[in-house]
Amino acid sequence: MTPGRGLGGGPGSSDDDAIPVTVLSGSLGAGKTTLVNHLLSNAGERDIAVLVNDVGAVNVDYDLLSSDDLPAVGVAELSNGCICCELRDDLERAVVQLADGKEFDHLVVEPSGISEPGPVARQFINGPAAARYRMDAVVTVLDTPQFLDAFAGEGTPERRGAPTDAAGDETADEAARPLSDLLVEQVEDADVVLLNKADLCDEAALAEAEDLVRALRPGVETVRTEHSAAPLERVLDVDLYEHRDDPDGDTVGADAGSDDQHTHDDHGDHDHDDRHGHGEGHDGHDHAHPDEVYGVTSFVYRERRPFHPERLAAVLRDLPASVVRSKGTLHVAGSDQRLNYSQAGPSVRVEAVGPWVDAMSEADQELYRANRGDGADWHDEWGDRHTELVVIGVDLDETAVRARLDDCLCTDAELEDGTGVDPAEWLPERTDEEEAAVVSLA
Template identity: 50%
Template sequence: MNDVIPVTLLSGSLGAGKTTLVNHLLSTADDTELAVLVNDMGTVNVDAELVADGSELDIDDGVAELSNGCICCELQDDLETAVVRLARDRSFDHLVVEPSGISEPAPIAQLFTTESRVAALYDVDAIVTVLDTPLFLDQFSDTTVPERRGTDADRPLSDLLVEQVELSNVVLLNKADQCTDDELTEARSLVGGLQPTATQIETTFSAVAPDRLLGIDRFAATAIDSLPGWQRALSEEEAEHTHDHHTENHDEHTHPDEVYGVSSTTVCRHQPVSPDQFATFLRELPTGVIRAKGTVWLAGSDTRITISQAGPSITATAQGPWIASLPAVDREMYRSNRPDLPWHDEHGDRRTELVFIGTDYDETAIETELTNTFVDAAAAVPPETHPFPTEEGEETVLRAP
């Protein structure tokens, strides 16, 4: 066994086929000794029972289970303890972590890359997302099937599905047998637009050769070519203007980039938007836009707002003050620590920077309608009320499924 143990992190909605995949790997990965850590949201760890029932392992022999919570948050300490104990007490070649279907993969990956006790023992090999492909398509279609929508009343499923895909190295388009060829093509397009570098594999009952998932060394926490589609587009835009110190506003810059049939449009201006008009613009985004993400400068406000749209859901989060609004000493100290921070001579870091990713949507109309929300920074008067959050960390739902 190697000194550092490779780890595969699984993500995917409830019922997508993660447990089926785990059992498939346990029964077919003949040359690899697997340890599996599974987590369920109930008081009885159903997934662990299913894994044990589907393999030759006993529930306490190679399967460590955590119950009563999500391992990326409530049971973070328990997860750390469990994986350290596994490495200490058992000999195995590869760890597979199957979290609850409503877990985000990023915090789990961070545990294996930033926590010294764990990072010294493990190395993330890949993040694999198992998609319920028909459900995934439902989330971004004109007619959503209500009874198939949701696993978490506090958060739209489309948000979670998008984030799981965006952080993936490999995406299994599971339940492919329930889709037509056109639907599979559409699913590939959507996944490709959200995460261009992910390997896509069509599966039925999560059946895939183990060597396509294990020991593939695909995870790179900071690699630029692993960025999600939206972040890649914004990074390219920022690179163009990082060292721009002119006083004039930038006009819109659109970079249509056909990736798997999905185009992206990026808009960047050192100019504020009217809160009410911008909120209306967001709520009326066409269904062809599957993902919108970015930072917004609200007229009359010193609070930086981030926007996250995933299919039918749109949320706005207050991230704290613009650096340009801080006292001079704090502002200069922050800038000295962030020499690559995009900075405008007049407006500093205040900017509206958004990317839109979608298929079959009118890019020109998006640009025009967004342009109509911009207002003059000097003449902008803060509205008495608006639909966006004002306190740091506060989140507002602008459109719900």
């Protein structure tokens, strides 16, 4: 058994036996799942297990990471909840079961984009998981252009708190804080910050972003990345978490402090509980979930009937500003390809990832369905073809967004004669050199 594998850690155990844990943080669409994909694809001899938490009822990131193409030792999912409270027991069970069932060298935990990383990390310090694991680092992935849009020109980024009216009083929606506050929290809790999407910024902008990050978290490691392609030695096995300092200059170790003291996460002279809406600490029942604090809601759009490609492209180019993030699977008329869709702010990507089973030969269909057990989700008319999208936003008008997507669906007449359906104009053909064709609709 190699160091870091199997059981160990906790009181009376050597740290060498404990499995190191990296907790990822970052805003919706910053590139966390892309980073996990990169780590798995370049792991070499290192065996990595992954636990992923998503905002919506459908865990899109889990589906992407659990594919046969990625060499993860194990992938566990926790969906539709906050892993520092609602799903806390589920997290503890999942990480213990992973350690019991498989041998691996490193655990990567990817909370949702509206999670605060501190409470998640502390569960590997003080909870039952501490007997098997040790915290290695919190790695925050920044959408650098978004971060600069929020804080450029400020000496030190500040929380803006609940919205106020013209008189400076908190509005009726006082529980909802701007997502920029969450960005501050995610940087303050970081041991390593990836300045992702660096290719979209010039040198002056990147230098300013680094200054802003270090104003929030002095001495933090920063790495400029494109498509989250960070060198593995900068984010895994860095042993930074337990050697961080608290504001008083004391080294914070695995035995220091407790959940209620928030030892790892108090930066500066502001009160941790007040700024997050955590009434009784993370062990109490008055903890305010991030979705409540930041006013984030989500819904899932499901449909068997295919989209008209031109109408869908027009809608995806002009999503309401309230839609912060959307992702999932698209069924588009005229194409036999399953399409993975991802949107974050103004950036939209559609990637062909292989044919629908329904497009295969009858013999291949039977073999595939027998091996995968997909028969239960087979539609008489459409086979396995379907659309399943998670839409996440702030002040989201679900009815209006659903109506716009419904308007993109093909009519019976369009399906009969194919009028206006020209997938060649919307999705380029795959080539031998490309593993998947990508359409940029930004």
